């Protein structure tokens with residue numbers, strides 16, 4: 625399975641780059657699944673409904689979020705239906721989910737979005753969340769798990785890598 629991951633798409637210049645280049649890159653490299661981060665896609669803060677639909681139409685299969693997921697309120701109800709994640713370590717009462725399972729050519733792929741702690745709003749422990757979620761996905765028989773760890777510092781990212 626060939627997965628492409630695109631980091632934060634920032635504002636109009638980022639959206640234009642995606643629209644102009646992603647369909648071609650996807651074809652040229654035989655990419656099976658594209659994940660991209662949406663949380664700064666509209667004016668650098670969150671994403672509008674219009675921009676979400678435009679970006680999903682370019683060939684992005686799943687969009688991951690972060691602390692700016694909530695900046696454009698119109699997107700919040702759609703977190704339940706569109707293939708868009710918010711960090712999984714927000715309380716479970718918060719709309720949306722940080723983990724979705726996709727079928728990619730007959731193979732299951734879990735995409736997990738977790739947020740770090742340094743410089744971020746308070747959320748549940750990122751490391752416990754990752755450990756427990758990965759364990760339950762493995763119990764379900766899912767072997768391919770992609771984690772977008774939305775964190776500010778390399779120390780947290782390295783610690784997550786060691787889990």
Ligand SMILES: [Fe+2]
Pocket residue numbers: 663690691692774
């Ligand atoms: Fe962020």
